[in-house]
Amino acid sequence: MWELLLGVAAGTVTGLLPGIHINLVSALLFAASPFLLQYTSPFTLALFIISMSITHTFLDTIPATFLGVSDDHMLPAQALVVNGRGHEAVKLATQGSLLCLLFGIVLLPFFIWGFPKIYTSVKPAIGWVLLLLSIWLILRKERFWSAVTFGLSGLLGIVVLNAQLNEPLLPLLSGMFGTSALLLGMRTPSLPAQYHTDEIHPINMLAVTGGTLAGALIALLPGLGPAQAATMAGELFPEINPWSRIIMAGGINTANFLVSLATMFTIEKARNGSMVVVLQLLQKITVPQLLIATLACVIAGGLGTILALWFSRVFVKLLARVNYPAVCLSVLGFVVLIVTVFSGWRGLLILVISTAIGLIPQLTNAPKQHCMGCLIVPVMLFFL
């Protein structure tokens, strides 16, 4: 049980601190595993990573909601922050995470039954599926700038993933999704006063279903990110309202980690960094291990919900007292420091370029999901 609680504590830190990602912690843990395995078992380390990953998906909603808010490009949750309802946004996303986690557990036997069949059918065409999905997403909105963002991200992804660099994804993704938003957020002088509402949004099962299925899709198909999955789920269920979209977006990542257990069990594949480390540690996941890992997800989800709601209130109080541009600048400095420590000066150079690419969709109103081209294009080229 201690490994589960330590994982929850680590997931809280990685969720709240932009720059310290679960992939980084998992990679460090794997590097230290020859030493750690003298004292503990591979499954204990795996449980730590799984509970950390699940907790992270509950807590990372808080910085994503409150940091980097600017008029240039606003996520639905950030639109609520501007209206003083940031805590409500976190509450909706947390609700999505917990309900998608529980619904994902209900569907887990179906995923275990269906994934090998679906994967066998789709595998020969993965490259083409990703190509068609990317074209469809580019054609939906701001076609020119979407194509520019996707193309440049893809080019940078190919260069970075083929370079001999420590932690290549750290500067690549931090720049595109983190520092670019923080730079623009620094132009916001302060956040409006935040207040608590008791407004009750009924549980939208379409949003929960969409979030769970979208999470399952990205657990099955390599390269796709939560944003693409959310767009597809939004197309599948067009009638859901903006509040439900926050629920759905909140649940996708959590469902993705849960469903990754099913992909590891059935097709022995993992689609996200921390789960790759779990698979490397265990080689193969057994039925009892799957059961315990699923229960660890349930406990981490329960604790993650309580922590997310508590930290959200703390954030609301803190942000009312501090200088908002200074907070964004401090976080920016922290990310630069982490990238320099783990990826060196070349990582810093990649961070600058990926930040510049990340600014393009924010300033042109193109969907930011096209930055995921940095992973989709290399994966596409691998499969085509």
Add this chain to the structure above:
Amino acid sequence: MNETTLLRIALTCIVIGIPAIYLITDIYPATIAPTATLTGTVSAVSHTNGTTLTLSKTVVVPSDINIKTGSTIRAKGTWNKDTFVASEITVT
């Protein structure tokens, strides 16, 4: 859904999850810790190929070790399904 309901669901997850993990770990002890140290008082001894001790779990020890009901043992070893195969035993 209001915040109280959300917290109730979260607490239910924790309250159900923790005993369930202990239950599965009890059924499949090797899942969590393939190696372990057991300490306990011998409640029954049966002689087959080796000597079988009944603690909270079945422990197999080499036959040349003199074990009596009521002995206290400390055994280091590994789990093989639900049987603990001891490799290093201290009997007092």
